[in-house]
């Protein structure tokens with residue numbers, strides 16, 4: 001089998017939302033596919049009304065195929081401080097024309113304020129490795145892991161775009177979705193992530209390559225590109241008026257500043273070009289005078305995060321069959 005589903009950016013490409021259908025009859029929700037986590041959770045009939053602000057809620061009591069996973073609970077906290085928790089049902093899940101009949105659907109009985117405020121987002125679908133799933137007493141497998149053996153190829157691809165809809169595809173590689181060739185690089189999944197190491201980077205079209213291994217995760221659920229502070233400092237030295245502003249929580253610069261492109265190396269002789277435009281995330285003030293950088297530090301995390309600012313510049317193959325990541329220009 002193969003599947004393909006559209007994914008649509010929200011304002012400033014802060015996150016990408018993807019349609020999913022749960023249960024019988026189908027209940028349609030819009031979720032955030034997150035390759036940086038491994039839980040599929042949704043707003044539900046169990047989410048307190050005070051914590052719901054327009055989101056679509058999955059109601060297992062209205063699904064003839066829903067089965068409660070007795071005794072199972074879950075709780076999760078994300079890197080941005082947001083969190084959610086609840087209990088678990090098994091039900092049919094369809095996305096992009098592929099379906100799995102007994103997918104663990106983690107229903108939220110509590111969500112943090114950040115999720116309540118994110119009014120178009122009905123939940124998260126984690127597509128990292130099941131080893132870091134948060135359901136207890138027994139961990140659950142991801143939607144992709146459940147599909148894997150029935151897919152034509154044991155892989156999925158992400159084609160996120162800047163300010164336009166893109167696609168997640170399952171089980172095949174769309175040759176029309178990228179240019180040139182795909183460069184593959186090993187994935188280390190021991191921490192449960194799609195973790196890989198870039199050999200280095202280049203700042204600007206005429207910049208010199210800096211050999212500097214950067215270990216990080218391919219994370220569709222993180223908006224920005226989070227790299228070591230030495231790299232980030234070197235980049236913003238090239239941006240006039242840029243400074244680290246603790247009040248804004250990171251590097252800020254005049255929105256009319258010229259931003260150099262940033263090249264992330266892959267394998268022995270390939271690199272992904274992030275256009276300067278992608279290196280500005282959003283205005284920090286209502287006048288739109290100063291802008292928050294799309295590149296920020298990975299301080300305190302323990303590894304770098306190749307989030308949407310990077311991923312939307314590439315065609316990305318998440319190849320579980322060969323434990324590798326494929327990257328191509330587009």
Ligand SMILES: NCc1ccc(-c2ccco2)nc1
Nearest residue numbers: 034078082114115118221222
């Ligand atoms: N990297 C996982 C992830 C995704 C989305 C969110 C989120 C959305 C609204 C508030 O917080 N948080 C963490």
